[in-house]
Amino acid sequence: MTMELMDLIIEGEKEALQQTMEELQPYDMYLIYHKLPDKHQTKLLAMLELEQIAKLLMEMEPDQQMKVLIKLGAGKAGAVLDLMDNDDIAALLTSLPPDKVKGFLSLMKQEESLIVKKMMDYPPDTAGRLMTNRFVWIPEHYTVRETVDKLKYFAEITETFNYMYVVDSGRKLKGVISYRDLILHDEDEKIAHIMFTRVISVSVTTDQEMVARLIERYDFLSMPVVDEEDKLVGIVTVDDVIDVVIREASEDIAKLSASGKDITFETKATVAAYRRLPWLILLLFIGLVSGTIISSFEETIERVVALTFFMPMIAGMTGNTGTQSLAVVVRGLTTRTIDRKTVVRLVLREFRVALMIGVICGLLISLIAFFWKGSMVLGFVVGSSLFLTLIFGTLAGTVIPLILYRFNIDPAVASGPLITTLNDILSLFIYFGIATMFLTQLM
Amino acid sequence: MTMELMDLIIEGEKEALQQTMEELQPYDMYLIYHKLPDKHQTKLLAMLELEQIAKLLMEMEPDQQMKVLIKLGAGKAGAVLDLMDNDDIAALLTSLPPDKVKGFLSLMKQEESLIVKKMMDYPPDTAGRLMTNRFVWIPEHYTVRETVDKLKYFAEITETFNYMYVVDSGRKLKGVISYRDLILHDEDEKIAHIMFTRVISVSVTTDQEMVARLIERYDFLSMPVVDEEDKLVGIVTVDDVIDVVIREASEDIAKLSASGKDITFETKATVAAYRRLPWLILLLFIGLVSGTIISSFEETIERVVALTFFMPMIAGMTGNTGTQSLAVVVRGLTTRTIDRKTVVRLVLREFRVALMIGVICGLLISLIAFFWKGSMVLGFVVGSSLFLTLIFGTLAGTVIPLILYRFNIDPAVASGPLITTLNDILSLFIYFGIATMFLTQLM
Incomplete structure (x- = not known):
């Protein structure tokens, strides 16, 4: 497997390489990248699509991400950052010294960088830092057909986790529906009639441990996040919550053994x-x-x-x-x-x-x-x-x-x-x- | 809230009570039940639908489940067990002495008890014990329309977590599709053409920690489980995996402090x-x-x-x-x-x-x-x-x-x-x- 890939990299078979990478899970792509010698890493990055690089980056720790971004150079780095999920960018920027954060944000499209900047204003370890804004919201006056159309339209650029959240004209959270509801109901049915209205949400300032506890208790796959005015601003997904649970457990163990925060196998x-x-x-x-x-x-x-x-x-x-x-x-x-x-x-x-x-x-x-x-x-x-x-x-x-x-x-x-x-x-x-x-x- | 409910219980308003309970998340239902005095618990159980009791039970620890089952009496207990997820039943039976297990299984429908018995044969802490068999599998020759019809037919009694697994005529795992794929493709499209074929699966004997690690790395919402002959026999869902991650972390801490397994606030x-x-x-x-x-x-x-x-x-x-x-x-x-x-x-x-x-x-x-x-x-x-x-x-x-x-x-x-x-x-x-x-x- 890796041998074939090596050949593709060495011989510069760009299209075949992109094709092979496309079929891999991001984590497997990361494992391959990780094992490559440095000069082949650089060559591989030059051959991948921007979106594939973004996926690769999102599997990495901040220090590894930095090395890749430096290899990419300012222009390409900015384009890749625009394609990353905003919670991943916020996590990367959190680990940087404040003076470098500005430089990074200036590489990105203004529209994307504003969103990330706003996330960084929320306190660390809160839902506001953990949420993604790449999700589809559904106006409550929509029908099932209109909803499906909107989903089709945004399919490429959004994460959807089984549930879609329904909002009123002021973007206030009103209910939740699932893909399953869409399939089970008639195309002309109004969303307002079939949505579940007792939807549980968290605020942007809710502690991430509390978010994890709620998702764990209610067996949810995602949780809507609302701002101070009760407007829907993002969703926290269950995969991020698993990471939180693992990190919190590691922190408990670190504290119980008084070994201080953040010592991993990679720490110097x-x-x-x-x-x-x-x-x-x-x-x-x-x-x-x-x-x-x-x-x-x-x-x-x-x-x-x-x-x-x-x-x-x-x-x-x-x-x-x-x-x-x-x-x-x-x-x-x-x-x-x-x-x-x-x-x-x-x-x-x-x-x-x-x-x-x-x-x-x-x-x-x-x-x-x-x-x-x-x-x-x-x-x-x-x-x-x-x-x-x-x-x-x-x-x-x-x-x-x-x-x-x-x-x-x-x-x-x-x-x-x-x-x-x-x-x-x-x-x-x-x-x-x-x-x-x-x-x-x-x- | 609980006051209203108390009135409904005391006055025996069965239908209104069932209605109220229907709108609650199972965990909230459990919290209410937990806080009720003993005699009201008994009364509430008598008024709930069997399915609601099953949902309530699935939120409890084994010793609490036993108390409820005893309150229900043999006949009703059997009917409720039939409605519970088989992984929850297996977890309950694991905690019982072997001679009691037989009695419990005899209360259930033969078809359900056979499945649970088979699960109990898998080693503890494996995917075979953790999986649910209430899922929909899709034959690979189906079209999108046939798939949606099958989903509608089984909607009430199955758990579906975004993904559906595709099998051949021998029930061997061939691919995976999501609700999203169904919505994005034409009704006459063949499933075999749109499914993702590089599907990652685990065996019934895979350790639950490994299952958790895979789901965490790949950000999956569920993982298909195959038997020795590569036949699809169940799925492990992300909510069960979160519980595994939390339990494993607690066990690590318990072992690190040499406090022995399974000491919680409730332990005598x-x-x-x-x-x-x-x-x-x-x-x-x-x-x-x-x-x-x-x-x-x-x-x-x-x-x-x-x-x-x-x-x-x-x-x-x-x-x-x-x-x-x-x-x-x-x-x-x-x-x-x-x-x-x-x-x-x-x-x-x-x-x-x-x-x-x-x-x-x-x-x-x-x-x-x-x-x-x-x-x-x-x-x-x-x-x-x-x-x-x-x-x-x-x-x-x-x-x-x-x-x-x-x-x-x-x-x-x-x-x-x-x-x-x-x-x-x-x-x-x-x-x-x-x-x-x-x-x-x-x-």
Whole structure:
């Protein structure tokens, strides 16, 4: 396959190449392009139709898109940009420094660049940034026949996803019909009679996560977007929503592991280190707090060195149970809305979980400590400490993200390592505190 | 809204209630049902049409579905099951103990139960379990008119998602057409002439994650599923794929935090504790290994107690950097396929990241240790230990999940706490090892 293509590229068989590319899915076209050596990439770009280049670009990440646009040169780049979906252009421009954005917009047709400029005014991660304006709207006074005619007329340049949205003379959203409705009804039927009127829409400023949640719940294929005056200005399609869902999940994981945003396989080492370092340095200082706690119990430790053997286990377990609870809470919060009742029930549930885990692990470690070191008091100190730290650790992993959520701070930021490190400190206090109380019996 | 509905329920206004429900999206119907007190739920179920109950059920989790089916009684439950999508029934039956499955299948029409039984034979988490068989297939010798007639005939009982799949006389998959194609072409046009023939399909045994990845890459709205003989047996739709993507992301997070599968806000405390305990007990024993390492350095610690102050920080930091790398790798693996070249580049990248992080954090802690405790040797021991443990920790967080992936073990199982705990052990060895070498200078 790629061999044939290589021949076509090398021999400059422009038409045959365009034909072959036309039959490929855009993603497969991208895979082929990606694997080509640099000089063949340039040659391929010179041979493709503008529309094919636009499709190819829309499969790429911003940095790859930039390389292609530079290869194309200003004139051709502008023509290709005009053919790209405006949400893809907005995504590309968002990643550029502000002074370069202007240059790019000036390459495009004024009509197209105005639309993109307007999209860029909406806050990041909103429906306004995600929507496409290449869709067909249907006036409510149309008949089925007129609708089909309009669809035929715009077939080449619009995305349609099963549904078409119906508007009144002021372009206000009034209803929705599907291709299926058009096929099932008589040609002379009025759209106003057959459309579904309880249409659910979002505003240009609706958060993209909310859009994703609505599309997921209602099993929609697209969602109409209206502006401040309730006018239909775009549609968000389900394929963009899948990308949002994947990106949001990756962000949750990145935050939970405190690895900072946007580190992929392609990120440069210096950039990745720069993004990870602030968290690590913060955690280093928090770790030193643990050190000062230990240091304040220096006397206890000097007298019973055996206490240090159980220290990593207790600190580790407190962190582990906290992380477990945190994961349940963070993931729960992204997939459902919660009310006071849910919160109370959740915290009580986690408390009961903590009690059970605490009793079982506490008893287990008491026995181990007793048989290993032969001291019942040590068994009691270690067991009761683990029991208490597991309860506090579990509750910290539950309550902290809920509080952050309440104050509109992303709970995933209460990241795993942060809660782990906080639980470290807590557990050392409890462990050495109890040990100090029983110091004379331990010695 | 709900008040009006309450009146309709209490006053037994069956027709008005059915009418109101008909205008609601299934998810909204579910929200209303969910909020009703138990006795009103029962009354509402008695008043709804069978098809409405089926729609309501398809929005619920298995345990809620069971409650409703029990309320309905055997006869009505069977009739409702016949109306549900077979992938939803299969999902419900999967969650039941095997002896109950038979009873359920016997309630259904034989024709429907046979289809569900066949689906249940496919391995879990495959396309065969996820697909629906309520779709329209088009024989390739049809014209556009015949196709539209068939669509009209089956309109009520099938799901169609923009695309229809075209088969030959042996029901082998030959092509795909969209509603849009039907509208754009002449009524007498042959389907075989206008269909797209390079149709991408999956097998009944294809993993659902792979199906999701294909639909996401190609921006499809549905994907045809073929059996061992290449016959078209079902379609997977994009709405089910979104659910898969969300579920897989939640599972990744659950595994990364070692919290066990399937803990949601609704899980009972005993069940949640039961699912979390195996991991915690495993981690408890691994934590004790750290204890034995410390115990083998007892002499070193007894002589220089100050060493314990930096112990939690070093162990914590090693765990943190490992978790960061792990998150990058696990998330990267779910969103792209990787080859040897990518692996080598990734490991080298992480090594460079580790060097940078190691030098900066190592120098920082050297200075802190020196100024805090006034010992240059201590500063050197702590700093060089942190430098080394950060490098090993980062590489462990990168290489371990890659090795697991190579052997087809889910890399997310190399969970955060597990790598954290392993890194604990590693870091203690390095730290106390270096400290012991410089013991005379430290004292």
